[in-house]
Amino acid sequence: MTKEEKAYDAIVLGAGAAGMFCAATAGQRGRRVLLLDHAGQPGKKILISGGGRCNFTNLHTAPDRYLAQNPHFAKSALSRYTPADFLALVESHGIAWHEKTLGQLFCDESAKQIVAMLLEECAKGGVDLQCGEAIRSVDHADGLFRVSHGDNTAQAPALVIATGGPSIPKMGATGFAYDLARQFGLKVVQPRPALVPLTLPAEDALFRDLSGVSTEVIARVNGKGGGKVAFREAALFTHRGLSGPAILQISSYWQRGDTITTQFLPDREEGWLKTLKRERPKAGLRKVLSEDLPDRLAEALCERLGLSGDLGNLSDKALAAAEARLARWPFVPNGSEGFAKAEVTAGGIDTSGLSSKTMEARKVPGLYAIGEAVDVTGWLGGYNFQWAWASARAAGLAL
Numbered sequence: 001m002t003k004e005e006k007a008y009d010a011i012v013l014g015a016g017a018a019g020m021f022c023a024a025t026a027g028q029r030g031r032r033v034l035l036l037d038h039a040g041q042p043g044k045k046i047l048i049s050g051g052g053r054c055n056f057t058n059l060h061t062a063p064d065r066y067l068a069q070n071p072h073f074a075k076s077a078l079s080r081y082t083p084a085d086f087l088a089l090v091e092s093h094g095i096a097w098h099e100k101t102l103g104q105l106f107c108d109e110s111a112k113q114i115v116a117m118l119l120e121e122c123a124k125g126g127v128d129l130q131c132g133e134a135i136r137s138v139d140h141a142d143g144l145f146r147v148s149h150g151d152n153t154a155q156a157p158a159l160v161i162a163t164g165g166p167s168i169p170k171m172g173a174t175g176f177a178y179d180l181a182r183q184f185g186l187k188v189v190q191p192r193p194a195l196v197p198l199t200l201p202a203e204d205a206l207f208r209d210l211s212g213v214s215t216e217v218i219a220r221v222n223g224k225g226g227g228k229v230a231f232r233e234a235a236l237f238t239h240r241g242l243s244g245p246a247i248l249q250i251s252s253y254w255q256r257g258d259t260i261t262t263q264f265l266p267d268r269e270e271g272w273l274k275t276l277k278r279e280r281p282k283a284g285l286r287k288v289l290s291e292d293l294p295d296r297l298a299e300a301l302c303e304r305l306g307l308s309g310d311l312g313n314l315s316d317k318a319l320a321a322a323e324a325r326l327a328r329w330p331f332v333p334n335g336s337e338g339f340a341k342a343e344v345t346a347g348g349i350d351t352s353g354l355s356s357k358t359m360e361a362r363k364v365p366g367l368y369a370i371g372e373a374v375d376v377t378g379w380l381g382g383y384n385f386q387w388a389w390a391s392a393r394a395a396g397l398a399l
């Protein structure tokens with residue numbers, strides 16, 4: 001052993017949500033843990049999450065709210081560390097929280113409190129946290145992992161990959177986890193941007209001109225990945241295409257060539273336009289639409305429907321066709337805003353090579369992968385952090 005080489009029981013790469021929680025869990029079980037990050041400070045994504053308030057979990061966490069090639073993989077870890085467990089930890093640190101909507105729990109004050117809590121938990125476990133140094137190499141021989149970082153080398157019989165996915169590279173996110181996984185013979189499911197705004201082609205300029213307009217819709221995707229998934233939330237028109245929670249959610253299921261449909265006026269019952277025609281024949285279609293939709297959107301939809309004038313002058317057939325179109329308005333995005341704007345990365349380290357109980361690689365004893373680096377991707381709304389905590393806990397208890 002060289003002068004600089006230090007021995008640990010486990011080395012955790014990546015001091016994000018999963019890495020910090022895993023290191024704290026193992027440290028508090030008496031393991032000597034080194035936690036490394038190339039960024040100058042830990043938990044940078046936590047700090048910007050949830051608009052600075054960190055949507056740290058979701059009360060409705062369930063395996064069907066995650067995308068993964070193996071939909072069963074996440075079940076074990078999620079059932080053994082639940083939103084209630086994480087909430088108990090948050091409360092034990094005196095952090096005030098609230099439920100915003102749809103089971104999403106946020107800090108009342110600041111995401112900084114979650115980072116401070118994780119650092120405190122790491123300190124309780126005597127974790128050796130070192131930030132701001134590049135990881136130069138990782139080797140494995142004689143049952144030991146050797147990590148060169150900065151001018152130092154550390155060794156341990158266990159190594160945890162917790163370096164996340166490449167979404168938001170300007171924050172220091174990298175595909176390092178995948179390189180490392182491949183180095184050890186693990187497969188990687190093609191990573192792709194998820195929870196990401198979608199872009200619309202030039203022929204949809206009418207909608208791109210609505211930049212800033214938002215309305216509640218039910219978004220669906222017609223394609224292999226979509227199935228029966230539908231999200232009822234706000235959609236937002238942007239100068240490049242579509243965003244807002246409903247679109248971010250459906251983007252995770254979208255593949256190039258798929259059509260997204262948005263159901264405008266989701267509370268209207270079938271036949272509502274024909275009924276209105278009888279009740280208010282002198283009302284114009286645009287006027288009627290703008291009673292429930294932003295004015296500019298109502299105008300754009302009427303223009304695209306090619307219908308103008310009073311409802312009384314429009315045929316029942318034309319109104320039924322308009323209604324059907326409004327209920328399944330098709331958009332064919334020509335792309336997404338990519339990793340630069342994606343809240344998470346779908347795909348990642350293939351779960352077929354990992355134990356769902358411990359996150360350990362089946363063929364490389366001592367190697368673990370957790371958090372976003374793994375091919376498990378949650379819906380918008382606190383699900384991704386819950387996966388980070390649950391997978392980190394599973395590994396931390398096995399180290």
Ligand SMILES: Cc1cc2nc3c(=O)[nH]c(=O)nc-3n(C[C@H](O)[C@H](O)[C@H](O)COP(=O)(O)OP(=O)(O)OC[C@H]3O[C@@H](n4cnc5c(N)ncnc54)[C@H](O)[C@@H]3O)c2cc1C
Pocket residue numbers: 013014015016017018019036037038039042043044045046048049050051054055056057134135162163164165167168171172173174175176342343344370371372373381382383384385386388
């Ligand atoms: C803007 C934004 C808002 C979000 N809001 C929410 C939210 O409110 N709720 C929610 O559930 N999810 C949210 N997410 C997703 C959530 O942040 C991630 O799913 C979660 O942080 C994943 O945890 P992780 O520990 O696996 O990865 P990360 O938290 O990304 O941590 C990975 C760590 O590894 C380090 N690292 C990367 N490459 C290397 C390398 N080569 N060498 C050394 N270290 C490296 C990084 O610096 C980082 O500290 C948000 C994401 C973004 C981008």
